[in-house]
Amino acid sequence: MAKLLVLHGPNLNLLGSREPEIYGRATLADIDAGLAAQAAAAGHALSSLQSNAEHELVDRVQAARDDGTGFILINPAAFTHTSVALRDALAAVALPFIEIHLSNPHSREPFRHHSYFSDLAVGVVCGFGADSYRYALDAALQRLAGSAAA
Ligand SMILES: O=C(O)[C@]1(O)C=C(c2cccc(Sc3ccccc3)c2)[C@@H](O)[C@H](O)C1
Numbered sequence: 001m002a003k004l005l006v007l008h009g010p011n012l013n014l015l016g017s018r019e020p021e022i023y024g025r026a027t028l029a030d031i032d033a034g035l036a037a038q039a040a041a042a043g044h045a046l047s048s049l050q051s052n053a054e055h056e057l058v059d060r061v062q063a064a065r066d067d068g069t070g071f072i073l074i075n076p077a078a079f080t081h082t083s084v085a086l087r088d089a090l091a092a093v094a095l096p097f098i099e100i101h102l103s104n105p106h107s108r109e110p111f112r113h114h115s116y117f118s119d120l121a122v123g124v125v126c127g128f129g130a131d132s133y134r135y136a137l138d139a140a141l142q143r144l145a146g147s148a149a150a
Pocket residue numbers: 010011012013014015016017018019020023075076077078079080100101102103104105112
């Protein structure tokens with residue numbers, strides 16, 4: 001059994017309340033419940049954290065190095081475009097991670113076109129609303145199954 005960690009960046013706790021045309025209507029609780037069920041069905045454990053504080057996300061990434069976490073899924077939200085600190089934490093722990101976005105940042109304002117994470121990520125899933133998380137988890141589970149088989 002693998003342990004997967006899902007991290008949600010700032011303002012995602014407000015998901016479902018505004019701008020459904022951009023971010024969809026699912027709440028973060030809906031997303032987390034679906035991911036936990038998806039992971040459990042594959043025999044794995046999943047935990048999640050949402051924070052508006054950069055240091056809390058950095059601290060959680062650092063803790064993942066020593067708590068048995070095997071894969072990280074992260075939607076950095078606005079920190080995608082600003083946080084060298086969170087990037088450095090992910091690089092430091094050297095755990096595989098997938099970058100997730102509900103929207104397609106590349107189709108939005110120019111400042112959203114750069115990510116501090118994409119070059120380090122196993123992959124990036126964006127533009128599919130809440131399904132971006134589901135697709136990313138499926139990819140992570142496939143990767144974990146492959147490494148277990150190897
Ligand atoms: O598309 C995403 O998931 C993204 O990571 C999420 C973002 C984001 C931005 C503002 C608010 C929220 S969450 C939200 C959405 C609607 C209403 C309230 C909060 C996410 C952006 O900062 C990023 O550029 C893109």
